[in-house]
Amino acid sequence: MSSPVGTRTGTGSGSGSDFGSGMHMHLRTRMPLVLLLLVALTGLFSGCANSPMRPHDPGAYHPQRNDLALYALSLLDTPYARGGRGPATGFDCSGLVSHVYQQAANMRVKGSAADLGQNAKPIDRARLQPGDLVFFNTLGARHSHVGIYVGDGRFVHASNPRTGVRMDLLSNRYYAQRFEGAGSLLD
Numbered sequence: 001m002s003s004p005v006g007t008r009t010g011t012g013s014g015s016g017s018d019f020g021s022g023m024h025m026h027l028r029t030r031m032p033l034v035l036l037l038l039v040a041l042t043g044l045f046s047g048c049a050n051s052p053m054r055p056h057d058p059g060a061y062h063p064q065r066n067d068l069a070l071y072a073l074s075l076l077d078t079p080y081a082r083g084g085r086g087p088a089t090g091f092d093c094s095g096l097v098s099h100v101y102q103q104a105a106n107m108r109v110k111g112s113a114a115d116l117g118q119n120a121k122p123i124d125r126a127r128l129q130p131g132d133l134v135f136f137n138t139l140g141a142r143h144s145h146v147g148i149y150v151g152d153g154r155f156v157h158a159s160n161p162r163t164g165v166r167m168d169l170l171s172n173r174y175y176a177q178r179f180e181g182a183g184s185l186l187d
Contacts (some may be wrong), residue, residue, distance in 0.1 A: 068131035069150040071104035091158040117143035120183025
């Protein structure tokens with residue numbers, strides 16, 4: 001009995017004539033090529049990871065900055081308290097910054113939002129990194145409010161007695177209209 005053209009017959013007995021065996025052979029011959037491609041891509045991407053870190057490189061990994069952002073995020077929903085400097089009593093905006101920097105980076109940071117603005121090295125908004133400070137005019141005075149940038153256009157701050165410590169987007173209309181600048185207390 002003859003087979004139709006283009007089909008394979010067989011029992012899979014190793015004769016190489018059945019479809020499954022042919023497919024297996026095809027994958028085996030391609031495997032070294034696939035592995036070579038994976039090795040090449042890995043080398044290419046690891047070369048990017050080993051480039052020297054530039055100050056305020058938004059794509060660079062910096063453990064201290066990540067610690068600041070993560071610690072700030074851990075304080076979400078803590079109550080607001082005017083003049084507050086700790087989780088037990090609550091925070092105001094500058095108290096939150098002081099506490100986060102002390103606990104996550106072992107840096108003593110004191111003063112009002114305006115004082116922090118004076119002490120921070122100004123940076124362009126496009127170069128913000130986690131742990132940088134963002135400043136707003138919310139009370140009709142320069143740098144009357146401060147938050148900690150945590151990445152992806154978001155910042156953590158002690159907002160008010162109703163909401164406490166929360167996270168907001170810099171693009172939020174209220175904060176976008178009141179944004180005054182960004183600064184860094186890190187190198």
